[in-house]
Amino acid sequence: MSMENALPISHRQRLWLYALGALVLLFLIAPSVIIVIMSFSGSTLLQFPPEQWSLRWYESYFGSVEWRDATIVSVKVAVMTMIVATPLGTAAAYAINAGTLRLTGAINALLTASLIIPVILIGIGTFFLYARIGLNNTLTGLVIAHTVQALPLVVLTVVSGLRSYDMNQEKVARSLGANRFSAFLQVTMPQIRFSIVSGALFAFITSFDEVVVSLFISGGETTTLTRRMFNALRDQIDPTIAAISTCLIVLSIVLLSAAQLFGRGR
């Protein structure tokens, strides 16, 4: 084993710590595992482990027009949010990283405000504003609201990518005659593309999983998947939701692995 954390304490003396840590990890991961397994159950009763297996809950998910429409809305909104939030966040991160602006602290605080401000307040505020300008129950409204939620994640991810990049390379390109934009595109962006892609994936998943704001500003034909799930959970526990949840968990795993993979490509 590496010497990096070799204290004169044996692993055996630490068994209690490992046991405790493993229990907490189990607490974190068990609910997702249980849901994935139960989504393949053949019975309407909640049994674990299930006595018979089937794909009926997946059939009821993909076979239902309502669930399918809601899924399509969510995918559309998430893709558009990603497309809008990524360039906006990258541009802002570039400006913040330059560090020459005064009030960088205030700008940072403003851009990351949506992480801190209680979501419920953003929800009723957006609903109130949209009611005046007619953006409630529209895709545009959802994309704008989700972009604001996703922006801080793109900014933070890209800023941390830029931190480990030497901006002098871009200066060299400019001194050799490239204009600023092409210097960024040809020299800087290829080297921070992993952070940008990670940021984009985080933007996608933030939008796709967003519940509270969508609860207020989506409805009718633009009901998002999470809004429909929330309402379904309020009424009764339908095992179809286990199938949908499994799809969402798989989506998280895929996007997160992609982000990790890209992050390591540096």
Next chain:
Amino acid sequence: MSMQSAILPHAGARTLNADALHADARRETFGLLALLSPGLLLVFAVIIVPIGWLFWLSLFDETGSLSASNYARFFQQPSYIKTFLTTFKVAFAVTGACVVLGYPLAYMLSQLPRRAASICLILVILPFWTSVLVRTYAWLVILQRKGLINSWLIDLGVISQPLPLANNFAGVIIGMTHIMLPFLVLPLYASMKTIDIDCLRAGMNLGASPAATFRQIFFPLSLPGLASGVVIVFVLCLGFFVTPALMGGGKVIMWAMRIEQTTSLYSNWGAGAALGVVLLAVTLALLGLFQWLLGARATGVWSSR
């Protein structure tokens, strides 16, 4: 001669250069502001304007005249006071549970060899990026009256009546602890990784027992990370909506749920806005106090992956 011509215009060139540099710096600033403007504009339009508007609304009563009645309600109506008490009770309980569960986990992660730690870390990050709805649904399935835990315990003969685990205070605490735990573990782990192992070695070389080394060296050094985790968890708990709304069974009314009820159900925007404004003020005050005391930002959790 050539020397002279190089030196003589020097004084003039300096001011010329200064002007050019100045103009260049200004252009640079404008360029950077232009890059920031779309993002800032969006945040301004979707967050700052509506919240300002809500604040304005909260200053008027139902008849439309300027009054503090929306705020006076907080102290007069027992249902509001009960909501605040519930909210703080839940926030303290969840934060406490997160510390009890999260500290040992972060400590273990920081002591494991790198490979093992990164595998375990995935198990923390994955729930962090899984939908809150999915995780709340999972806990409903596990904890409800005919849920997994109750049917297991009844099958095993431990209990004869199902335990009330969901749709009450306990359910909300369990569900929210699960959602908040990564918010505590991730910053705490990041700060524990920066503790110099040589400090611990020195302590042990000088004859301290492992327990004393932990208590006197490691634990105090981990406190700033713990503090930032505690603050972010507490603040997020205060405004949390989804889990208490789904797992409280209508009995646990938290601050955010009261806001939703007041605006959506009773359409009393002034009262709802006042609740929101105070929630925001409490949140910002706690974060500001934290930043002032420790000089660190609590948003670190989102960039510490």
